[in-house]
Amino acid sequence: MATLIAQQQPTARPVKPTTQLRTTLWLLVSLIVVAAFWSVQIKWSSLADFPSQLIKYLGLMLFPPDWSKFGEAFKATILSVQMAWIGTILGIIVSFPLSFLASRGLAPRAVNAPLRFIFAVIRAVPEVVIAILILSVTGLTPFTGALALAVGSIGTLGKWGYEAFEGVDPGPKEAVRSTGGGTLALIRWGVWPSAAPEVLSFWLYRFEINVRASAILGLIGAGGIGKMLQDNVQFRNWDAVGMLLVVVVVVTMAIDQISGAVRNKLIHGTWRAPRRAS
Amino acid sequence: MSTSLSSPTQHRHERPTKPKLGAKYAAATAVLLIITIWAGIGVQVDLPAIAANWRNATTNIVQLLQPDYGFFPKTIPALLETLQMAVIATVISSALSLPLAFLASRATNPRPKLLAAVRFLMNMIRSVPDILFASILVAVVGVGALSGIMALVLFNISIIVKLVSESLDGEDAGAQEAALAAGASWPKANRAAMLPQILPSFASQVLYTFELNIRASTVIGLVGAGGLGILIDNVRSFFRYHELSLIILEILVLVLVLEALSAWLRKKLV
Missing domain, CATH: 1.20.5 (Single alpha-helices involved in coiled-coils or other helix-helix interfaces)
Structure with missing residues (x-):
């Protein structure tokens, strides 16, 4: 080993890599940026009174927020979270087997490639657009929102899943193969035990994303906190909007904390993240 | 060679009991x-x-499977606006978020109170979805690309600051300590010792947010913030599914092409 490396070491100094391509690319990027600023139709002058406007509206929204509709807002938030949950569960149920089929080595290439393409296409379409597409089948209900989130989840969970399955240590896989295990045994004993913590934490992460996205879906009428927010913005009930924003922020942060704790439990075995040795 | 070092008492002959889960x-x-x-x-x-x-x-x-290609010329202005919004928002937010990232990392900000304040603010901004910012900003600033850009900037800053400050936390602080020991102020030490280390990760996060922006700027128009979203809202309310399908196809192509481009740029520039 050592002799091999010694032989490979070049005797001459390495040539300095050319920077021509990088320079051209940077120029091109700058050009695009300048063009975008120059061509966009914006009245930049309206930015001048933005700070005062911002303070005015923040004052209207938050000092003080209107807590009279808190009960309704709380119910709407719960509905949003339920939408996110059902969306995540359905997404997991569909994407879990599919991501095995999309992994190289666990299914034939002819199955891998189309699945990966489908995942990429789904990831390219925003959830709101998926919801608009599904609307025509299911109508404007919270269930539509959940379905849209489920479809959106399949794209990301499918991709993260097959990446995790392909990245596992080959040792256990070889062990299963060498003892005559079939593909199912390979998945159960060679792949799943090593990939499980990572995959479970992806599911949690996707749930966090779905909580945020479910608020967005309300804007097109799928119900939940987004719908209530949109209604109040349209009628300029700023103090109610402020209250809703507080609710959204608190609930999202709380869910992030809980799911972060569960994730730590899954990966490190403790509820709190272990302190990094420094 | 390590077997001779380990004590024989560590060898267990009975199997460990299986945990009861x-x-x-x-x-x-x-x-x-x-x-x-x-x-x-x-x-x-x-x-x-x-x-x-x-x-x-x-x-x-x-109807959705039959895009109306004759509608394409009418979508070009909206398509361009979407691109402009994404580019401008990415540039502004990357400029604003670099100093904020240094304030939000334990490794580069010696003041615990300021650190906690910046982190709390960023967490708060991050928990509001971009389209909610957009719907409020449309009411405050007015309909158009400006409110969309501002919503995207707010959303991007929180993401870039989180990711870059986390990579700052993980960097080697040796050079920074040396700079501080030689009498540099914190900003100078950070500039000389920490900034060069995180520039590659910063650049790739910026490209990543650009991809996010392309996707987001196609939809924030639904609340009136400019770009393709306004068109989606129009054709959707009149049930023109042929046109809707063309717009979705455009989004698909745009996102896939720009993702490929950004992956290539990342390889070349980072």
């Missing part, structure tokens, strides 16, 4: 099942309705 797993499954049923009742999961609506839906789906 059955009850724990059962409890976890039960909790998950209960939450799922509760949520399912909440969102009114109704599978028969899908089957019933399916017949109505088939005509819509057939």
Whole structure:
């Protein structure tokens, strides 16, 4: 080993890599940026009174927020979270087997490639657009929102899943193969035990994303906190909007904390993240 | 060679007992099942309705599969606006978020109170979805690209600051310590010792947010913030599914092409 490396070491100094391509690319990027600023139709002058406007509206929204509709807002938030949950569960149920089929080595290439393409296409379409597409089948209900989130989840969970399955240590896989295990045994004993913590934490992460996205879906009428927010913005009930924003922020942060704790439990075995040795 | 060092008492002859996790797993499954049923009742999961609506839906789906390419010239201005919004928002937010990232990292900000304040603010901004910012900003600033850009900037800053400050936390602080020991102020030490280390990760996060922006700027128009979203809203309310399908196709192509481009740029520039 050592002799091999010694032989490979070049005797001459390495040539300095050319920077021509990088320079051209940077120029091109700058050009695009300048063009975008120059061509966009914006009245930049309206930015001048933005700070005062911002303070005015923040004052209207938050000092003080209107807590009279808190009960309704709380119910709407719960509905949003339920939408996110059902969306995540359905997404997991569909994407879990599919991501095995999309992994190289666990299914034939002819199955891998189309699945990966489908995942990429789904990831390219925003959830709101998926919801608009599904609307025509299911109508404007919270269930539509959940379905849209489920479809959106399949794209990301499918991709993260097959990446995790392909990245596992080959040792256990070889062990299963060498003892005559079939593909199912390979998945159960060679792949799943090593990939499980990572995959479970992806599911949690996707749930966090779905909580945020479910608020967005309300804007097109799928119900939940987004719908209530949109209604109040349209009628300029700023103090109610402020209250809703507080609710959204608190609930999202709380869910992030809980799911972060569960994730730590899954990966490190403790509820709190272990302190990094420094 | 390591076997001679380890003491023989560490060798166990009996097998370790298998941990009893059955009850724990059962409890976890039960909790998950209960939450799922509760949520399912909440969102009114109704599978028969899908089957019933399916017949109505088939005509819509057939329309969706036939994009109206004649509509393309009319979408060009909106398409361009989407691109402009994404580029401008990415540039502004990357400029604003670099100093904020240094303030939000324990490794580069010696003041605990300022650190906590910046982190809290960023967490708060991050928990509001971009389209909600957009719907409020449209009311404050007015309909158009400006409110969209501002919503994207707010959203991007929180993401870039989080990711870059985390990579700052993980960097080697040796050079920074040396700079501080030689009498540099914190900003100078950070500039000389920490900035060069995180520039590659910063650049790749910026490209990543650009991809996010392309996707987001296609939809924030739904609330009036400019770009393709406004068009989507128009054709959707008049049930023009042929045109809707063309717009979705455009989004698809735009996102896939720009993602490929940004992956290539990342390889070349970072």
